[in-house]
Amino acid sequence: MRNIRLLMEYDGTRYDGWQRLGKNSGKNTIQGKLEDVLSRMTGEAVEISASGRTDAGVHARGQVANFHTETAMSCMDIQNYLNHYLPEDIGILEVKDVQERFHSRLNARGKMYRYRVVEGETPCVFDRKYVCRWPKPLDVQAMNAGAALLVGRHDFLAFSSVKKTKKSTVRELYSVDVYRHGREIFMDFYGNGFLYHMVRIMAGTLLEIGSGERRPEEIKTILESGDRQMAGVMAPALGLCLMEVEY
């Protein structure tokens, strides 16, 4: 049995996210599209798992996934087959054989997500599906001051849509960088793992700090509260992209 690892990108605009759900036929998920094409290609009932589930509308430039198969096709043939039969908003960048025990989710040691914003009326015609428009001017320095308080090992429950659970909601953020890039502002979140909606709620809270609705110091109080109501809005999905997964 081979274990095949894929590096891929996708435009999440028209999908219901990565995951094919139990009762959902999965017709409109990235996972569903991939499993359909892989099953047709191999004649097997292929199941694929990714480093993590991206939400509906979230994009990826460096998603990693793996699946098991007995096909004898070369990696190059697999890549060409997938790129030929997948819709044009899903692209396979690399295909390789990996060790039997490799698991794209369990072995992930770090992930980098980027959130992209433009202020006010600034046009962003060519990237309009990948950039969030924020009505007010943003103070990048204040956003970085807030971001610095997110870095480290914390219980991120307040910055998530997770229902209270026995599973740990402690994660470690290695870095958060907010900076201008051309007409846009990038927020790069790099950490060992992220809770459900965590990046988008952190991004929304930093946007409120950037537009002066909150002070950077509030991040501490929010973290300590463990209360979702204390944190800021959840930023829209379209601005978010999974850039890289580390193993």
Add this chain to the structure above:
Amino acid sequence: MRNIRLLMEYDGTRYDGWQRLGKNSGKNTIQGKLEDVLSRMTGEAVEISASGRTDAGVHARGQVANFHTETAMSCMDIQNYLNHYLPEDIGILEVKDVQERFHSRLNARGKMYRYRVVEGETPCVFDRKYVCRWPKPLDVQAMNAGAALLVGRHDFLAFSSVKKTKKSTVRELYSVDVYRHGREIFMDFYGNGFLYHMVRIMAGTLLEIGSGERRPEEIKTILESGDRQMAGVMAPALGLCLMEVEY
């Protein structure tokens, strides 16, 4: 009477090009969209002219246009109004008052067009509407050898869809550069003016040279022939973008 100059970008994918035609109501042209919003904004019957007409499906990142008006609105207010009411695939980057005699087409001294291509199956998910897919591997060195023969002052009739006419078909190309940029190949055409379809036919001919179907030296013969049939295919509109206009 004020003369207002706009710097703008647009995603040409869903438009029938720049120009509002006589018998065409112009509903689906960039010019039509702009004139509708400008006329509503000023209460005048505004006519706008651009540095040149882009074909259906061709994009622009630096199109320049101008129009006359008696409105008292500030340039910033005009820009905000336009960006608010124009569709999201047209963006106004700059608005300024210019001298009465400025004409965006007649005063243009140079234009730079970029043609973008990806070879074979290479995915290009996020830029798929702005990059042409070419099935074969490309020899950039051969393309540059061909490109060098296009540079200079020539009768470009063979590289155009112009019907034989009394108007001059002589143009000067200042430079043509073909180079790799990430997974893509860029062809930058910089010249004092371009005939109808000229950039796309030059791009198509260079693509045929790049994939070994023609030799670079053929460019000379094609130019001398003045015969459209001698040149290569017309490359698809989606890969083409007007980058900059010089005055």
